[in-house]
Amino acid sequence: MTTSYGGGDHRSLPVPDGLDGMRLDQAVARLFGLSRTAAAGLVDAGDALVDGVVRANSHKVKAGSWLEVTLPAPAAAPTVVPQAVPGLRVVYADDDIVVVDKPVGVAAHPSPGWTGPTVIGGLAGVGHRISTSGAAERQGVVHRLDVGTTGIMVVAKSEQAYTALKRAFKYREVDKQYHAVVQGHLDPLSGTVDAPIDRHPHHDYRWAVVSGGKPSITHYDTIEAFPAASLVDVRLETGRTHQIRVHFSTLRHPCVGDLTYGADPTLSARLGLSRQWLHARALSFLHPRTGDEVRFVSDYPDDLDRALGRLRD
Numbered sequence: 001m002t003t004s005y006g007g008g009d010h011r012s013l014p015v016p017d018g019l020d021g022m023r024l025d026q027a028v029a030r031l032f033g034l035s036r037t038a039a040a041g042l043v044d045a046g047d048a049l050v051d052g053v054v055r056a057n058s059h060k061v062k063a064g065s066w067l068e069v070t071l072p073a074p075a076a077a078p079t080v081v082p083q084a085v086p087g088l089r090v091v092y093a094d095d096d097i098v099v100v101d102k103p104v105g106v107a108a109h110p111s112p113g114w115t116g117p118t119v120i121g122g123l124a125g126v127g128h129r130i131s132t133s134g135a136a137e138r139q140g141v142v143h144r145l146d147v148g149t150t151g152i153m154v155v156a157k158s159e160q161a162y163t164a165l166k167r168a169f170k171y172r173e174v175d176k177q178y179h180a181v182v183q184g185h186l187d188p189l190s191g192t193v194d195a196p197i198d199r200h201p202h203h204d205y206r207w208a209v210v211s212g213g214k215p216s217i218t219h220y221d222t223i224e225a226f227p228a229a230s231l232v233d234v235r236l237e238t239g240r241t242h243q244i245r246v247h248f249s250t251l252r253h254p255c256v257g258d259l260t261y262g263a264d265p266t267l268s269a270r271l272g273l274s275r276q277w278l279h280a281r282a283l284s285f286l287h288p289r290t291g292d293e294v295r296f297v298s299d300y301p302d303d304l305d306r307a308l309g310r311l312r313d
Contacts, residue, residue, distance in 0.1 A: 009070070009071045010068070010070050010071075011032070011069045011070075011071060012066065012067070013066075013067055014064050014066055015050075015062060015063050015064060015067050016063065018212070020061070020062060020063035021060050022060065023057060023058055023060060023061075024043055024048060024050065024055050024060075024061055025040040026201065027061050027067070028048050029199075031067070031069075032069065032071060035199075036199075036202070037204050040057050042069060042070070042071070043057045044057070047069060047070040048067070048069045048070075049067070049068040050065050050067055051065050052068070080109075080118075081110075081121050082124035082125040083117060083118075083121040083122060083124075083125045084125050085103075085106055085117040085118075085121065085122030086103070087106075088100055088102065088103060088117075088119065088122040089101040090123075090128075091152070091296050091298075092294075092296060093157075095157060095158060095289075096157055096158045096288055096289050097154055097155065097156060097157055097161050097165070098123060098128050098154070098157055099153070099154045100119060100123070100152075100153050100154075100155065101150075101151065101152060102119055102151060102152075102153050102280075103301065104147075104150050104275055105148075106118060106119060106147065107119070108144035108145060108153065119153060119155065120140070120141065120155070123155065128157065129157060130156070131155075131156040131158055131159055131161065132159070140156045140157065141155060141156075142154065142155070142156055142165040142169055143169055143174075143176075146245075146278075148276055148278075149276065149278050149279070150278075150279050150298070151279045151280025151281060151298045152280045152283045153280065153283075154296075158289075161289070165288055168285055172237055172238070174283065174284070175235070175283070176236045176280070176283060177234070177280075177281045177282040177283070177284075178234040178236070178244060178278060178279060178280055178281055179223070179281045179300070180231075180232050180234055180248065180276075180277060180278045181229050181231050181232075181255065181277035181307070181308065181311070182230055182248045182254065182255055183228065183254055183255075183263060183264060183267065184228070184229065184230065184252075185222075185225055185230055186220065186222055186230055186253055189221070190221040190222060191219075193220070193248075193251065194215075194216075195209040195216060196209060196211070196213030196214055196216055197210070197213045197216040197240045197241075197242075197243060198210045198212070198213030205260070207241055207246050208246060208250075209246060214240055215238060216246075216247070217236070217237035218235075218236055218237070218247045219234070219235040219236075219237070220232045220233065220234050220235075221233045226311040226312065229256050229267070230253075231308065242261075245260070245278065246261065249261035255276040256268065256271065256273060256277045256307070257273030257274070257275055257276045257277050258277075258278070263276070270310070271306075271307040271311065272303065272306060272310070273303065273304075273307050275303075277304055279298065279300055279301070280298065281297065281298060282295060282296065282297045283295070283296050
């Protein structure tokens, strides 16, 4: 049951069987799509009741218990501000799509808490009109790259392109090729990681392989091996947040420089890396209007190229 009042929504529902024994803050986060920090804040404020009683975040909920949560009013969506984005290069553009080579430190679209440059803002700054489909702050965005990941990204300019590309990504009809440098040597040298991913149970900013997560499939082939690391070609069947980083970290071969997911800081420093060695190398798909296959490739940016050279020395 949902009731709106006081600027927020009041939700009442029984605890599902699948959440039996889970911490209250974690259960609230799972049920309502919140971060653990936001969920814990609601519980601390007395806005999450179990059977009519205020409980602590550590309280273990029981299946069938009645949960009442008052959610805060949604924040206004960030607006797209035209801006100059140094290093953002338009690789190709027509009336339907625009393909960019995204530099490091640039987000795909505006989001709460992000004050840095965005691909959407940069495209608006150079006069590209983007599709109005999608949420207001990410219109035209059909897939994303992490702020710290560089490379090829496509954005829809027409409504037809938005619909066609969203479908193509959903049904795995887009060939997404990445190159990554991971620590150590993979065994086997070529393989597939098929492991579900969801939010990390304890860290809001991280993702993890967890039971019951979303299906996630990563294929890899070793291109070149060095004493301390390997350059690998990666193909994604799915496109989960941080998928490549999480899967290689789970294999105990994190992307070099990826301190968030367990990379060796000494090796990162020796190679001069301040972010993960991960690059969206190429993107292939059928053009949404012509139906012809198109392919776009991005060269390694300077920081990744230098690090690779130091591994080869």
